[in-house]
Amino acid sequence: MSVPASNSAPAGEQAPLRGRHAVVTGASGGIGAAICAELARHGAVLTLLGTDAGRLQRAQAGLPGAGHASARVDVRDHAAVAACLRQAAEERGPIDILVNNAGIARSAPLMRTDPQLWQDMLAVNLTGTYNCTQAALDGMLRARWGRIVNVASTAGLTGYAYVSAYCAAKHGVVGFTRALALEVAAKGITVNAVCPGYTDTPLLDEALGNIVARTGRSLEQARQELAAGNPQGRLVTPLQVANTVAWLCLPGSEAVHGQAIAVAGGEVM
Template structure:
């Protein structure tokens, strides 16, 4: 039986974040859905089972915005017990065309956002002597990909943060893990496909097939599969699992 907890999910409005929200809500957790667009978050909240779910608009790259969002989460639903850092952004360019603004944007959203949200939630977890932090990284955090240097560097940073903080909190009843999806059927992937089509002239079907071929199973990962991994890491049964970067990629990374 799952103990109901207060879980904060960033980047919750769509894709992997929305799948995680549905999975945790189905288990009875009360959620605070965080993202840039309150309207999209409200639409998701209306679809979720259970009651007591809250919405908080946030820019995870802005420290003041993060503090306000977590203050609202506590006001509505009490101390944070589970944090899923899912907010992220991907842009591609060869390094020679990766300007400082793109580089910083990838670090801000993917890495600094994870740091800021973790720092905001941590006092609650330490006070309780129990907690789960799950960072949604990427297989890009475990290997290299051409033409996404900034994104790959940021996701490597997320994996490093995960491992270091897991050791820091190992005796505090708090686990810190990352899930690293391969190419996953989301709006983010569709946007990436559109960008590749525009730059290369290949058809969307060709690009999709090439991305699926990177997975030894020959398919794209589904958001619900990532959500299942996150839900397990949030459970009592995963208490001995910390500091791990779990690849959800059909065997692309071993």
């Protein structure tokens, strides 16, 4: 674990998550970093997880509040995840909020989707969600309070060409969310999925590169093509996704449970 950060913290009514310990995977940039910032702004103490220690520490350093920490862990490794979250709970208190945001996306036609690509998509996006949730859930069950938010994708709600492995993994995350929601419905824990459409993050670069390579369009034209799939005519921002995640963790959202909420400007209804 890194040295905890110490910045000014929100106070009073502006900190409804004060005293709550939140773990966010894939926390070093893009959507993950935005989620960490929003949860910290509402008063939570954060444990940031990812695979790049330097980027994690930079993301941690910018958070408001004190007591945050980061750790390098591969969400595909069941034993490592369990040990990491056990240590986080010992150091910063029981885990109240888990945001499964770690994910990777690669595209290929099915006939060029080799077994390694298929396994990689499932291992990070789906098995990683299972590993982290199983490691955090016991403490939530004992406390009879918890918030689990799985960052899926509109690819978990519909199909897209050339990303069959990614779609399969994200559909799995949505199914996992719904099943677990029923399992814990009467135990003070909510489980939901947030499903962003095309979001303006570094993860989008491969999709843009594929359009450029396939069509000969410029990078800006490729961005416009992806934005055109959103009825609002724009890409989603990381903050818009983070706001939805944070809302699901705030007081007043208790009845929202087992849902897969599209954050996509009306692309999926």
